[in-house]
Amino acid sequence: MFPADRLRDWTQEVFQKIGVSRDDAVLLTDSLIEANLRGVDTHGITRMLCVYVERIRKGVMSAKSNLVVVREKASTALIDCRNSIGQVGAARAMELAIEKARPPGVAFTAVSHSNHFGASAYWAMKALPQGMIGFSSTNAPAAAAPTGGSTAMFGTNPFAIAIPADRELPVVLDLATTVVARGRIVLHAKQNKPLEPGWAFDERGVPTTDPHTAMKGLLAPIGGYKGYGIMLAVDFLCGLLTGSNYGTHFPGFLADNMTEPTDVGSVFAAINVESFMDLPEFTAAVDKALQEIKTSTRAEGVKRIYIPGEIEFEMKADRLAHGIPIPEAVINDFVALGRELGIPFPQA
């Protein structure tokens, strides 16, 4: 178990060492450590640090931030990230959305030519302390086919929605539009464990529960043709509307592509609650509704009904108290990276 602060300090140093400015390193590190604290290790330093470092060192992603606001209106903005770190573009876009929604009102901002921005929830949640409802979404390289197709045309294309509460924890919904992530298929393949029906297709587009067949195949969208529609809408909003990559045009993602910029697009929105209702009245109503859901009759054998985001909040409290677990293989990678950069990884 590693204390978050120790990992944070080390990660910031690593990013600065490879050319990232201090401010950007702080921001990027916070997005990754926060994902680890929330138990979303797929978006934490555990999976992302070495990949980001390699991308920056190979020049596939720019260490220096180079954002340009190319269109700006009272309630909208488009920021060209010019291959800056995804988190830097996302932070600026979400800040702008919040600023523009403050009068009060709503705002919708977008970034083009960007990179992986970490966990989507991190950006939507920025709206919460402002008394706003936050939204964020990004497109991603293709992993799922349109309904009836057998070519991967859509990424997991996640979106997040954050809704403020008063005494209750806020609602934080963050979901990929595929039933499961690719990592889940990989895990089942390693364990020779059949998939649940509806998770994946083989490479001809036929449903399969065999994890090895699914590895070469396609992820299934949530709700069949409904999820296909959502994926398509996310790809068109994030990719087409920003003039970034979309559909089959990605050169691959993260570790799979160390030669070309990813060129994803992302969108962000903020809805100022005061546009519609006084904030205390709204957050009290949210509290009441959340209590009603949490105390509603449980299904047989179920101990507890969770609100979206609740598991992550509890995980964060736990990991702040007891530290972040890091798999041994990842520790070895961190030790090697630290040695190479002259910034020793602080072992427990």
Added chain:
Amino acid sequence: MFPADRLRDWTQEVFQKIGVSRDDAVLLTDSLIEANLRGVDTHGITRMLCVYVERIRKGVMSAKSNLVVVREKASTALIDCRNSIGQVGAARAMELAIEKARPPGVAFTAVSHSNHFGASAYWAMKALPQGMIGFSSTNAPAAAAPTGGSTAMFGTNPFAIAIPADRELPVVLDLATTVVARGRIVLHAKQNKPLEPGWAFDERGVPTTDPHTAMKGLLAPIGGYKGYGIMLAVDFLCGLLTGSNYGTHFPGFLADNMTEPTDVGSVFAAINVESFMDLPEFTAAVDKALQEIKTSTRAEGVKRIYIPGEIEFEMKADRLAHGIPIPEAVINDFVALGRELGIPFPQA
């Protein structure tokens, strides 16, 4: 087969006869006939006309429109519908969203204390001729439980997104957040046909494929806990943010409740494409992406890959040419209603 125009004229007369103004009758009728033309008969006069008429005649829904804009900002508006016809509130809210997004920018509007607004797509599509991306959503009486629960806390809570194209048909996504509609369960029960896994739960919250058990049980959200999260977000945005009903607080819907107003809330958004990209550039990119999807490799045994909304556009062309089919039981209801009101139903 009934020509749309003949059904339209008769329906308008029926609504006017029971106290709806001419303008509102034209609007309401268009929303219903358009649903029938698009093949969405669940939201056409085939299912809704007699229900709407009964609600108005019993005084559960107001024939007269009584909209009040209670909060209005540059990019937002909240309209209190005061139990007016849902379509009348939705039309005003979508018009306001489009007007506010014109400068260019984005806008987000909401209605409170409203009624069933017809098919969600109808409102999102209003944005298309304006060079905008449209969004609409509504909450609805509970039919699905939170993940792990066995009490219905969420409606089918549909949303629609419409994205303009140039030569291609626009993208029109309209989906309920349950895997299937209740009508599908009813149909399987009538035919004693097992449900597909993942469609429904029994009344204790346990998954079932028995249609009769499911009839007393719960609809499943798309993507399990993911769909639960989307339903919750729709309910909180449409219900809580507008101060309308939500969760378990609905008195029942449509035909199931002829004593109290439904009191649903709905939200609408318009994104002016020009805020981000010149419209012709965007619609050309949409055309290209749609072509890529439609011509991508098909899964085994699949004849064609459809874009969301495409089936409905083709259905509309067909029904404009050949008429709208109406089941015999519904024709009988129409004949009886027409006789009662002194507006004979125009048989083929």
